Amino acid sequence: MKSIYFEKDDILHIRVSDKSIVREVSQDWHTNISYAEDGTVVEIVLLDAKKEGLMPMELRQAA
Numbered sequence: 001m002k003s004i005y006f007e008k009d010d011i012l013h014i015r016v017s018d019k020s021i022v023r024e025v026s027q028d029w030h031t032n033i034s035y036a037e038d039g040t041v042v043e044i045v046l047l048d049a050k051k052e053g054l055m056p057m058e059l060r061q062a063a
Contacts, residue, residue, distance in 0.1 A: 003015070005049065010047070010048050010051055010055075013043065013046075014043060016043065016044070017040060019037075019038075019042050021042050023035045030048055031045075
């Protein structure tokens with residue numbers, strides 16, 4: 001997983017896979033999710049991340 005925060009634009013980009021994107025879905029104004037051909041999530045883009053309280057972000061390792 002790789003995440004990048006673009007402070008100037010207040011966008012958080014989270015890449016969870018190196019697979020090719022075949023479909024993108026806007027969940028709402030702030031959340032866009034991209035999927036691979038097999039239906040797995042490839043990336044998540046969060047607009048207005050800091051404004052919406054998503055930054056700073058705490059990442060935890062799964063057990």
